[in-house]
Amino acid sequence: MLNTRMTVIIRELMKADTPVTSEYLAKVLDVTSRTIRNDVRELESIIADFGAEIKSIRGTGYQLIVQDDHLFRQLLQEAADNKREQNSEVPTLPEERVRYVIKRLLLSEEYIKLDDIADELFISKSTLQNDLKDVKDVFRRYGISLKSKPNFGLKVKGEEFNLRLCIADHIFNNIENEMDIDNNHVPLFLKDDLDTIRKIILDRIIQHNIALSDIGLNNLVIHIVIAYNRIKNEKYVSLVTQELAELKKQQQYLVAEEIVNELQRELGVAFPEEEIAYITIHLLGTKMVTELHLDETKIQGIIDQQIYEIVKEIIDTVADDLHLNIKDDHELFVALSLHLRPAIHRFHYGINLPNPLLDDIKAKYPAAFQAAVIAGIVLKRRLNIDINENEMGYLALHLGAAMENQKIDNTPKKCMIVCASGVGSARLLASKIQSKFGSRIEIVGTTDFYKIGKIPLDSLDFLISTIPIPQDMPIPVIQVNTILGGSDLDKIEMVITESLNQRLKYLKEELVFLQMNFATKEEVLKFLGDKLLTLGLVDDQYLDSVFEREALSPTSYGNFVAIPHPLTPKTDSTFWTICTLQKPIDWSGKRVQFVCLLNVEKNSSTDLQSMYDLLVQIIDDSQVVQQLIKCKTFKEFEAIFRKA
Missing domain, CATH: 3.40.50.2300 (Response regulator)
Structure with a gap:
């Protein structure tokens, strides 16, 4: 049956309009071209029984040909079912191994030897040590460390609250609905317990008119499932007395008490006072009001003055920095006001609400995401909080809707x-x-x-x-x-539609650097920044702004592409500075070989999203990106760019 690598190969072949090279597949999977050739040979023998073949075209690559669509779909369905049933399948990709090790350490009550994990993954101890660097980076973000004991191995160490947040993010990650929870095979709960917890929460939030999206509801269920199982193992959260007293004043504390009373009655587990406060924290991270048809006076009655002022500052700052006509958008003001109140509680306690749309938002609506980054800067300035990418994605949805409304121009x-x-x-x-x-x-x-x-x-x-x-x-x-x-x-x-050959006007030969040999994103950005400085296109503060933007949210979007840019427009014209690399580099967890340093004209009212759309149209096609990466001359590069 198909293993993980084979599944990825099939996926890449299915989405490609032209033949796919073994070199490209090797980059995607982070293996050698020889490994790909071996995988393809094995894959050919499997799919032959399912109405398909992989045609090898010399000098061009591999192409998937499906003769019997019904049979081939049967193979895909069996592969999907097999993956769900065999949760114990050995991870093969580096990021899968990192997730496996994180899960293994978080769920273990005892020390674990590195040799044992290496044996489970069929990898060398040195490969595991390399993966462990990424594992430690993840844990560090939650204030969790790895405690080492000679002859015993490693064990996680951290505050219980932080451990639970990490479990929620990295074991129950990317869960969007009840079916996902059921299919995730997480060894923390019984199905009956899950159903009981879900029913209790639903009864309470309906009774108290708490509005929750499906994602928000599942997030709450997940955190209570984790709490229930940790309490059974006598692992309790601790809160300082003052914090506990503040939480007990909240309306949500009464709802949390009711949920806990029901849980204790149904599940037979005693929840201490701190655990009621823990559930209160998660309820505070949910929306209590959903009505958008409110005037400004009513909004001020629902939210406090501080949030009212912050929302106004966010809209004004985004409008001024990106030259958008959104200052009088009442619907945006109401939506952001209602979104921010629970979001600030999530920020305060480090609760991460999953955002299944994040990658699509970053890749397809970068202008809206940039507006959300600016909103994040305002929140940092006003409240000293650093919002995560998931929250930026939700803000981008609100701001993007306002930007789209602004574009609806009926002027002929x-x-x-x-x-x-x-x-x-x-x-x-x-x-x-x-x-x-x-x-x-x-x-x-x-x-x-x-x-x-x-x-x-x-x-x-x-x-x-x-x-x-x-x-x-x-x-x-x-x-x-x-x-x-x-x-x-x-x-x-x-x-x-203002699209006549627009993309070429942003492309300048003196700002295209092909087949460069850099090892890090810092080297790439410094090289490009220095070139622009030498040409007099930027000032000496420019590069700091690019790195500042990168620190807020990485600009690598998958497909071996990164689109870095300064925090706010810094140049007198709009242009692209492009750099391709001989080998992919790590760019905040994604491999990158095509870098487009984006510059937008200062004080311009030009539609930013339209310019992004032109660029995304090119870089969204994996085959075009690979062709551009291989180019050795600007003439070749421009020809592919023009045709794409």
Whole structure:
């Protein structure tokens, strides 16, 4: 049956439109090309019985060909079922091994020998030692350390509250619904216990009108499941007296008491007072109000003055830094106000609400995510809290919706028709264009070529002409046939949507560096920053801003791509500085070989998301990225960029 590597190979072949090289697959899996060739040979013999084959094209790569779709889907279903049933499957990818070791250490009450873990994973002790560096980095973020005892091994050491948060994030990670919890095979609970806990919570939150998303509900269930099982093993949280007293004043403490009374009655486990406070903390991290149709006076009655002022500062700062017209967006103000109150409690106690959309938000809506990063800076300044990426993702959803609303512009594009064949032809042309584009375009009139000099061009967005116009014009000129054809309409469409060859205007030969040999992201960024400084395109504070942005949230988006940029726009124009690498480097947990240092013009009202969309269109295609990485000259690079 398919192992993990084979499953990844199948996935990469399925999503590719063109043949995939063994070199690319080796990069994805972090193994040698020889290992890939061996895996593919074994894979070919398996999928042959399921109506498919892998065609090897010399010098090009591998291509998946499916002859029997029904049979092949059966293989995919069996592979998915097998993965769920065999939770004990030995991890093969480095990140899977790290997750395995984290889980193993968190769930063990005793010391564990490194030799035993190495044997379980079928790896050398030196490979495990290397993985252990990443494990320690994860634990360090929770204030957890590894206690070492000669001849006994390793054991986790930390505050109970922090250990529980780590268990929630790294054992119950990426759980979005009840089925996911059931299928996660976590050896911490019985199914009956889970059902009981879920029912008790649901009864209480419905009775007290606490509004919870499915993700929020599962998050609460997970934390109480963990608490219940830790208490059974006499592992209790501890809180300082003052903190406990403050939590007991909250309305949510009464709800937590009711939940605990039911839990004690149904499960027969005694919850100390601190454990009631622990549940209160998680209830404080949930939304208590869902109505958005509130005026500003009512909002001020629901939230305290501090949050009201912070939300106003967030919106003003984002609007000023990114030149967005969102200051009067009432719906955004209400949404952020209601979101921030429970979010601040989560920040305070380190509770991580999973965000299954995070990778998609970062990759496809980077402008909205950048707005969320700016919001995070305001929160840091006002409350001295560092919000995590999941929370930034939720803020980006609210800010992104406001940015999309701002883009809904019903103002038509104004144009004039230049026609040399008379009024009749011009009127026919105008009618055809108007019927095609409707309210998106306003034809202000027609003119002969010799009268162009008398037209106030500053009031127009573009010209449509049936004849060549030799002189340079300050606005776009679209040359079409007198009797419009399909390609003529496409030209007009491209100008209306402002996408005509836009991507090439951001690409400059002197700012493209191919096949560079760097080992770290710091080396890459310093090299690119120094180049821009030498060319006089940035000042000496520029690089600090890039590193500051990177520290808030890594800009590696998968697919071997990173798009770093300064915290706020620093340059006098918008351009891309590109660097490809001979070998992938580690960029905050993701491998990167294509770096696009993004610079956006200061004080520009240009739509940032549109420029991002042009770039994402290129880097979203793994095959195009690999072609760009292989380029040795700018001419090759530009040709692929132009065609992509």
